Amino acid sequence: MSEHNENGERVPAVVLDYLPNGRADDDRPQYQKPAIAYALGVEEFRLFEVTLEEDVSLTITDRFDADRRSDVVASVRELDYGDLSSSAQPELEHAIRAIVEEDQRRFVDFYNDAQPITLRLHQLNLLPGIGKKLRNNILEERKRKPFESFEDLEERVSGLHNPKEVLVERILEELREDDLKYRTFVRREEQ
Known part of the structure; x- marks a missing residue:
């Protein structure tokens, strides 16, 4: 569609x-x-x-x-x-995962291109489980060489487990939560 x-x-x-x-x-x-x-x-x-x-x-x-x-x-x-619908809601996670898998380059590039939002907050910190230390590890590794795949990310960044699922979780959160201050992946129609 x-x-x-x-x-x-x-x-x-x-x-x-x-x-x-x-x-x-x-x-x-x-x-x-x-x-x-x-x-x-x-x-x-x-x-x-x-x-x-x-x-x-x-x-x-x-x-x-x-x-x-x-x-x-x-x-x-x-x-x-x-x-x-009650049937569409559980399909959402599967659909997001399929989209992320089909367009791996786009989502790996998020890790390569993410930028600071404010002086204290970085786009990477919006991802579930990514704190200051993990964010800094990602930033250091991407300075050396851009990430090529989710596997490359996982191998090069100690502590980052299943970077694809981290993105799927964040996208789901952005879809489910109405009052998020920052949205990275989900665009909402202006009401």
Whole structure:
């Protein structure tokens, strides 16, 4: 799935849940209820509810163009984590992990490129389990040579275990928590 950003560029997304008979809380007769899908944007990790055109069928993990201009989608609206279906919520972690694995270079480069946010806070410190000592170890190692992979990160930085999962945890936290001061991976629509 993909939606388009403000510039009209496609932004891919992945299906978290598909409801062929529409939402249970929709009081209309069954024949009037459109199929819907819950999806996660791949680039900005935004959450969406997509109302599908007739005769469109999807499965979890499918990717498709969810732009209103497509022949698949009737409408798209952005959601908060709490608005996802009970089936979409547990799929979220799997979808994030798949995105991180598929685009390893992008996420390894986060470790290579992360910068200070304030005089006392660094982007790396936003990651679960990364304190001052571990942050400094990462910064020292990346000065020597940029990290090539998650395995390279884990081998070169003592104490950094499973750097991919650390990112998955942070992305989940950014999606679930409404009142975070800093967001690195999740872009939210301005309310």
